[in-house]
Structures are given as structure tokens and as C-alpha cells.
Amino acid sequence: xxxxxxxxxxxxxxxxxxxxxxxxxxxxxxxxxxxxxxxxxxxxxxxxxxxxxxxxxxxxxxxxxxxxxxxxxxxxxxxxxxxxxxxxxxxxxxxxxxxxxxxxxxxxxxxxxxxxxxxxxxxxxxxxxxxxxxxxxxxxxxxxxxxxxxxxxxxxxxxx
Numbered sequence: 001x002x003x004x005x006x007x008x009x010x011x012x013x014x015x016x017x018x019x020x021x022x023x024x025x026x027x028x029x030x031x032x033x034x035x036x037x038x039x040x041x042x043x044x045x046x047x048x049x050x051x052x053x054x055x056x057x058x059x060x061x062x063x064x065x066x067x068x069x070x071x072x073x074x075x076x077x078x079x080x081x082x083x084x085x086x087x088x089x090x091x092x093x094x095x096x097x098x099x100x101x102x103x104x105x106x107x108x109x110x111x112x113x114x115x116x117x118x119x120x121x122x123x124x125x126x127x128x129x130x131x132x133x134x135x136x137x138x139x140x141x142x143x144x145x146x147x148x149x150x151x152x153x154x155x156x157x158x159x160x
Contacts, residue, residue, distance in 0.1 A: 001139040004050040005132035007060055007124055043143070057086045066130050067123025074123045085120060088112050 061082050068076040077085075088108075113121065 001050065002132045002136035005059070005135055006128045007056075007063060057083055060086060060124055063127035063131065064120060064124040065127065067125070067127030069127075070130060071123050071126060074119060077120075082120075085116055086112075088115075 061079055064082060065076055068074045116124075
């Protein structure tokens with residue numbers, strides 16, 4: 001959920017998700033104190049796809065607005081002005097049309113992000129962190145409670 005609520009559409013599962021999977025797997029093999037840290041790839045995929053190309057501009061605007069509220073000196077743009085800044089991102093076809101062009105897609109995304117500048121990126125990234133941290137904890141403990149209750153009910157049904 002944390003990765004899904006950051007402005008990393010296109011990188012969430014491919015790069016960042018795999019890094020987290022590797023770190024948690026390496027941690028389990030070591031004698032580290034964090035052995036209870038686990039990674040579930042299907043749930044990670046589901047949670048990171050909360051932000052996807054269809055809703056990224058809306059999420060990014062929410063991140064941006066949250067950051068502008070918290071940071072002094074940053075001007076909050078209207079949604080239509082914000083959408084115009086991100087219009088080129090919605091027209092990037094590289095990854096969606098052919099996986100052979102993933103490098104071009106990522107390069108296009110990088111140039112679009114760099115063109116936005118500090119007045120948009122700083123509040124957007126801060127706003128995403130402000131929202132991602134509590135939402136990831138809420139989701140983690142909510143899903144954990146749901147799974148534990150499901151397992152308990154299933155165990156009761158299977159017990160003669």
C-alpha cells in the first residue's frame with residue numbers, strides 16, 4: 001500500500017516491489033531480529049495497483065494538494081491546471097503498447113516529471129508520504145485482522 005500511494009506508477013511492482021521482496025527474503029535467511037518481516041507478492045501486487053495509469057492524475061492531485069496545505073509558500077493549482085501539466089503523461093504509450101519499449105516509457109516519464117519542477121514535485125512527494133504512511137499501517141492491520149478472523153472461522157468450521 002505504501003508503494004501504491006507514492007507517485008511511482010510503472011515502477012511500483014517492477015522495481016520497488018522486487019527490491020522489497022529481496023530485502024525481506026534476505027532478512028529471513030539471516031539471523032536478523034526482523035525475522036517476522038514477511039512479503040506476500042500477490043497482496044503486494046494488489047495494493048500497488050491501487051494507483052494505476054487510469055487514476056494516477058487524480059491521486060497525484062490529491063498528493064499535491066495535501067503537500068500544498070502542509071508546506072508554506074507553495075501555490076495550490078486548480079485541477080484543470082494540474083491536469084494540463086500531466087497531460088503528456090497520460091499520452092505516453094511505450095509500456096502500454098509494447099513491453100519492448102519499457103526503456104522509452106521510463107525515459108518519457110522521467111522527462112515529464114523533470115519538466116514539472118520543484119513547485120509541483122516537492123508538495124506532491126511530501127503529500128504522498130503524508131498519505132502513504134498512515135494508509136499503509138491501516139491497510140496492514142486491517143488486512144491482518146481480516147485474514148486472522150477468516151482463518152479462525154475456517155478452523156472452527158473444519159473442527160468436528
